[in-house]
Amino acid sequence: MNREDNKIVAFCCEHSAYQVADKAGRMRLHYPDNVRIIRVPCAGRVDVQHILKAFEKGAAGVLVMGCQEGACQHLTGNTRAKKRVKYAEDLLKEVGIDGGRVKMVNLAPDMAQRFIREVKEMAEKIEGEMRR
Amino acid sequence: MAIHFREALKTKDFTVTTEAGPVKGASTEKMQGHIELLKDRVDALNVTDNQSSVMRYPSLGTCLLVKEHGGEPILQITCRDRNRLAIQADLLFAYSRGVDNVLCLTGDSIDVGDHKEAKPVFDLDSAQLIHLVHTLNSGKDMAGNELDGGVDFCIGASATPSADPIEPQLVKFQKKLDAGVDFIQTQAVYDLEELKRFMERTRKMDEKAKILAGIVLLVGAKMAAFMNENVPGIFVPQYLIDELAQAPKGTGLSKGIEIAGRLIRQIREERICDGVHIMAIGREERVPEILEAAGL
Amino acid sequence: MIIAERKPLEEIKSMLSGYKKILLVGCRTCVTICWAGGEKEVGILSSQLKLASSGEGNELSILEATVERQCEKEMVIEELRDKVQEVEAILSMGCGVGVQTIAEIFEEKPVFPALNTTFIGMPEAEGVWVEKCGTCGDCMLYWTGGICPVVRCAKGLLNGPCGGTRKGGKCEIDPEKDCAWVLIYRRLEKQGRLDLMRKYYEPKNYRAVKRPGRVEAATA
Numbered sequence: 147m148n149r150e151d152n153k154i155v156a157f158c159c160e161h162s163a164y165q166v167a168d169k170a171g172r173m174r175l176h177y178p179d180n181v182r183i184i185r186v187p188c189a190g191r192v193d194v195q196h197i198l199k200a201f202e203k204g205a206a207g208v209l210v211m212g213c214q215e216g217a218c219q220h221l222t223g224n225t226r227a228k229k230r231v232k233y234a235e236d237l238l239k240e241v242g243i244d245g246g247r248v249k250m251v252n253l254a255p256d257m258a259q260r261f262i263r264e265v266k267e268m269a270e271k272i273e274g275e276m277r278r
Numbered sequence: 279m280a281i282h283f284r285e286a287l288k289t290k291d292f293t294v295t296t297e298a299g300p301v302k303g304a305s306t307e308k309m310q311g312h313i314e315l316l317k318d319r320v321d322a323l324n325v326t327d328n329q330s331s332v333m334r335y336p337s338l339g340t341c342l343l344v345k346e347h348g349g350e351p352i353l354q355i356t357c358r359d360r361n362r363l364a365i366q367a368d369l370l371f372a373y374s375r376g377v378d379n380v381l382c383l384t385g386d387s388i389d390v391g392d393h394k395e396a397k398p399v400f401d402l403d404s405a406q407l408i409h410l411v412h413t414l415n416s417g418k419d420m421a422g423n424e425l426d427g428g429v430d431f432c433i434g435a436s437a438t439p440s441a442d443p444i445e446p447q448l449v450k451f452q453k454k455l456d457a458g459v460d461f462i463q464t465q466a467v468y469d470l471e472e473l474k475r476f477m478e479r480t481r482k483m484d485e486k487a488k489i490l491a492g493i494v495l496l497v498g499a500k501m502a503a504f505m506n507e508n509v510p511g512i513f514v515p516q517y518l519i520d521e522l523a524q525a526p527k528g529t530g531l532s533k534g535i536e537i538a539g540r541l542i543r544q545i546r547e548e549r550i551c552d553g554v555h556i557m558a559i560g561r562e563e564r565v566p567e568i569l570e571a572a573g574l
Numbered sequence: 575m576i577i578a579e580r581k582p583l584e585e586i587k588s589m590l591s592g593y594k595k596i597l598l599v600g601c602r603t604c605v606t607i608c609w610a611g612g613e614k615e616v617g618i619l620s621s622q623l624k625l626a627s628s629g630e631g632n633e634l635s636i637l638e639a640t641v642e643r644q645c646e647k648e649m650v651i652e653e654l655r656d657k658v659q660e661v662e663a664i665l666s667m668g669c670g671v672g673v674q675t676i677a678e679i680f681e682e683k684p685v686f687p688a689l690n691t692t693f694i695g696m697p698e699a700e701g702v703w704v705e706k707c708g709t710c711g712d713c714m715l716y717w718t719g720g721i722c723p724v725v726r727c728a729k730g731l732l733n734g735p736c737g738g739t740r741k742g743g744k745c746e747i748d749p750e751k752d753c754a755w756v757l758i759y760r761r762l763e764k765q766g767r768l769d770l771m772r773k774y775y776e777p778k779n780y781r782a783v784k785r786p787g788r789v790e791a792a793t794a
Contacts, residue, residue, distance in 0.1 A: 195614065198621035237618065240583040241626040358729075362777060384736040387728055387747045398729065405733040406777045420777070438737040446735050446743075446759040446771075453733055453774050465737055510738030510746040 154181045154268050155200040156209040157192045161219045163211030165255040170262060177262045178269040188212065189250075190223025197234040197248055206275075207247045207268040208234075211261070214252045224252060246271060283350050283379045284432040286321040287461055287488045292546050293553030294574060295352065295463065295490060296565050297324040298344065300335035309340055310347065312562040317349030319569055322379060324463070324555070327354040330509070331391025338368055341377045352434065353377050356385025361401035365410065366419055373429040381434040381463065382407040382454075386510055405450065408435055408457040434461040437489075439476035440469065440513045448479065455484040462487055463555040465511040466494035468518055470544060477551050488552040491545055493538050495558040495568065498530030499523035535564060539571020546572070575696065576604040576669045577703045578611065578689040583622060589686040590623070590634065590665065597661040598623075598688075599654065599676065600640035601668040608703050611667030611689050613640040619667065619688060637661055644672025650679055658683060693725070711783030717770040719761030724778075726754035732775040734758070 158164040164185045170177060182205075186192055189212025200208050210231050212224040231250040238248060251264050286293055298312045316323055323344050327337040337354050344351035353372050355365060369380065384404040388396050402410065413420055417428045435454040441447040454462075462480075467473045473491055480489060494512065496502045499522040502514040518537060525533035542554050558565050580586075590596060598620055606612030620636045627634040637660060641653045644666065654676070658664065663684040666673040670691040677685040693705035708724030714732075715722060724730050728747040734755030738746030743756035762768045 193614075195617040195621065198618060198625070202621045202624050237622055238625075241622050242629055243625065384729060384731065384738075386738060389747050400729045400731065401780065402777050403729070403731040403733045404736070405774060409774075410777075436737055438739075441737070441739055442741045443743050443756060443759075446753075446756050447737070447739070449759065449768075449771055450733060450735055450755075452772065456774065510736075510740075513741065 153205045154178070154207045154209065154265065154272070155184060155205045156181055156211055156265065157184050157186050157189065157196070159189045159212040159223075160185050160187055162213040162217075162253045162255050163189075163251070163261065166211075166253055166258055166261040169256075170258045173258060175258060175262055177265045180269070181265055188218065188220045188223035189227035190218070190220060190225075192227055192230065194230050194234050194237065197231070198237065201238065201243065201247075206272045207249075209249055209251055209264060209268060211251045211253055211264070214254055217254070245275065281321075281350070283322040283352065284460065286350075287432075287552075290321065290553075292574075293461075293488060293490060294320045294556070294569070295322045295324055295553070296320050296556040296558070296562075297326060298340060298562060299326055299329065299559060300337065300340045302332070302334050304335070306335070306340075306343060309335070310343055313340075313344050313347045313349055316562065316565055317344065317347055319566060320556075321553075322350040322352050324352045324354055324381060327356045327383070327385070328359060328391070329386075329559075331358065331386045331388050331393070333391070333393055338372055338377070341372065342375055345376050350379070351377055352379040352381050354381045354383060355407065356383045357400050357402045357404065357407060358385030358388070359399055361399050362410065362420055365402070365407070366414065369411065369414055369429065369431070370425075370427075373431065374427070378430060379432045379434065380411060381436070382411065383436055390508070390510065404435060405453045405457055408433060408454055408459060412458060432460045433458065434463060435459045436465060437462050437476075437480075438465045438511045439467055439473055440465070441511075442513075451480075452483055455480075455487060459487050461490060463490045464492040466492045466514075466557070468513075468515050468541070470541070470548075470550060473545070473550055490553040490555040491541075491551050493541055493554050493556050493568075495538050495556070495561060495564065496522060496534040497561070498534070501530075531561075531564070535567050535571055538568045539573075542568070542572035542574070546574075575607060575694070576671070576691060577608045577693050577695045577705070578605050578669050578691040579608075580610055580615065580619070580667075581688055581690055583626070586619075586665070586686075586688055587623070587626060590663070593634070593663045594632070595635040595637070595661045597637045597639060597654065597657050597664045599644065599664060599666050599668065599672075600638075601642075601644040601672050602640055603643045605667060605669060605672075605689065607697070609701070611669075616640055616667055619665075641668070641672075644668035645675050647675060647679060650675055654680070709783070710778070710780075711787070712779055714775075717773070718758045719765065719767070719770075721754055721758045721761060723754050723758065726757070728754075730778075731755070732778055 167183050192210050197208050218224040228250050234248050325337040325340040341351035341353045382404050388398045411431050411433050414429050417425050437451050499519050502519045505512045506514050600611050600613050600616035616638050623634050637657050642649045658680050665686045665688050667688045673687045694707045695703050695705040698704045710724045739753045743753050745751040745753045762771050
């Protein structure tokens with residue numbers, strides 16, 4: 147795998163994850179700077195092709211971040227997102243992109259530390275792959 | 279020399295048949311050994327037709343061996359591997375060589391066998407096969423052409439007394455009886471009360487057909503459970519699986535023989551039906567012991 | 575409708591081996607409905623093939639298109655005529671009919687099937703499609719209570735069931751599948767028409783449709 151930017155694309159639901167990302171920024175909490183935040187009205191808006199296209203365009207990892215289970219503003223958006231992330235995982239495995247490069251994360255709007263941790267973890271995973 | 283099976287059915291109080299299973303190969307020694315062992319102890323020997331969809335030496339071939347040894351064969355024909363042309367042709371050949379008892383079966387599915395990618399035929403079903411044999415017996419083929427040299431088969435079919443649900447099976451069974459059969463060999467029976475109920479129904483449907491209860495030799499609790507899961511048409515009740523499980527280690531087979539003998543004895547003594555068909559799949563050498571345990 | 579499934583990616587890749595520029599064509603009708611070869615699936619497969627090929631160092635160039643119905647010559651010509659000029663081969667995400675229609679129109683280009691066409695059926699639940707019709711050309715649904723024994727009975731029996739029915743009325747072949755003849759019995763029982771199942775049915779005319787089939791309208 148030779149991805150020069152090591153970009154992580156994070157699709158962030160505006161009702162939860164996007165607010166967290168914003169907050170983390172304002173709190174000056176440090177997280178890796180090769181993360182591209184994409185705001186979406188709901189995690190359920192993210193489709194399988196969006197995830198694959200992200201990889202096609204050079205991303206090395208994708209996070210789909212939405213509300214916690216049972217708290218989706220659109221009721222079933224995050225459950226649909228979960229299924230799609232699983233499907234995307236299988237599709238990526240078919241082309242040799244393995245090891246948790248796409249992940250679904252459920253957050254409440256005040257979980258800044260959790261947001262940081264997930265992003266860092268993904269960055270480390272990618273780093274690890276690169277070194278191999 | 280065995281008497282004609284048709285005669286045996288008519289004249290005997292209790293008819294007994296068993297099976298000689300063909301081998302997977304061209305070597306006939308083992309089969310001939312089984313035939314020698316069994317031919318005089320029973321009224322007729324069934325020969326299975328690619329049983330459980332596992333490819334083997336053909337039924338017709340082994341039937342000829344039975345004839346050669348002076349035994350009385352029952353040719354099993356399934357609809358799985360042959361279309362109506364092949365079946366009619368095989369029957370003409372069989373008759374010309376003195377094989378004139380036929381058991382008409384649908385056949386197990388390809389999936390349970392060892393050639394899982396084969397194309398299943400099923401041009402006919404078992405009821406249609408029975409009608410086909412009658413047509414040949416009347417001197418014509420299925421297309422209405424006159425036969426140059428007729429045939430006269432004794433016709434048999436199968437039944438599944440333990441089916442659940444039973445009603446659809448009975449509809450099919452009635453069709454077989456309506457088509458006209460000389461004998462029925464049932465799938466394995468273990469519950470004699472169930473067999474009695476089945477016989478009551480059957481006698482109302484047809485008084486003439488001879489019913490032989492199927493007795494499958496169990497050799498152990500695991501095998502019995504395996505058969506329940508994997509062999510179509512077989513249901514072994516839990517209490518028998520338990521009885522086998524409780525037998526001391528290494529005596530599973532003897533226990534199985536005892537159970538088979540017990541069932542046969544009871545069927546005969548209580549005159550529940552007209553006889554039995556003993557299936558000791560892969561263990562033909564133990565059939566004499568089963569017969570002894572049954573008091574035959 | 576026709577139901578199909580995408581072939582394993584490895585198989586598709588091996589078909590495309592040696593080709594550098596292809597046209598990937600979807601279809602908006604049957605294969606869209608069964609999530610196998612619509613515009614969305616074209617996008618997904620295109621991404622996958624690009625990721626796979628760039629990973630191997632020789633990125634595949636893919637033109638994408640989706641035809642309203644790949645089995646209609648005019649629609650195929652209209653949508654693909656220009657794009658075909660630019661590519662070496664065509665990968666069709668249509669059913670077998672679509673693949674062959676494209677192949678017939680653009681004879682000089684190799685056309686590959688990305689799907690395995692499986693059966694004629696319908697959606698039983700979201701994301702689940704089941705086979706219903708055996709295309710036997712001699713429909714007998716009027717006496718089987720509207721249940722096709724040709725294709726829903728694993729052995730295609732006309733006088734069913736066989737003796738292999740599992741407990742609870744399941745099929746010998748698959749404990750998850752219902753025995754069609756048990757279903758037929760129950761349906762006819764509900765309608766008070768069990769006499770239809772009790773009737774003996776003659777062997778089927780398997781040559782009702784002489785393959786390859788052809789139907790001509792009287793006003794053709």
